Amino acid sequence: MHFYHLFFAFVFMLFGGLQNIQALSIKVTSPRNGTRFERCTDITLKAEADLADGDIKRIVFYRDGQVQRAVRTAPWECVMQGVPDGIYEIQARLTNMSNESVDSESIQIFVGSVADGDKI
Numbered sequence: 001m002h003f004y005h006l007f008f009a010f011v012f013m014l015f016g017g018l019q020n021i022q023a024l025s026i027k028v029t030s031p032r033n034g035t036r037f038e039r040c041t042d043i044t045l046k047a048e049a050d051l052a053d054g055d056i057k058r059i060v061f062y063r064d065g066q067v068q069r070a071v072r073t074a075p076w077e078c079v080m081q082g083v084p085d086g087i088y089e090i091q092a093r094l095t096n097m098s099n100e101s102v103d104s105e106s107i108q109i110f111v112g113s114v115a116d117g118d119k120i
Helices: 002-023
Strands: 026-030 041-049 056-063 066-071 077-083 086-096 101-103 107-111
Touching: 026 086, 041 056, 041 086, 041 107, 066 077
Parallel strands: none
Antiparallel strands: 026 041, 041 077, 056 066, 056 086, 086 101, 086 107
């Protein structure tokens, strides 16, 4: 009988752990995909996580794959200052207290006199 208890405990932990990993999600909420800004504008990036604030270790904001800022407490936002002309890909990465991470979908923003399809 002891074996069955261990077996069910293992199965519960295994599937419970998988559900926790799948429950991680993050979304860039501001700016919206496709937003246009004037050149040299300060742009506030905001993210929303589907996890209790106390379970979040950090949220890192990226611009074109480069770290802009790591935020360790709510509100989950950062400001990019004086952003020059360009087309930028914005993304956020959530890391929980167990060091599991998940990335948001990327959004694209336009700064200055650029259009979708331009090469900078």
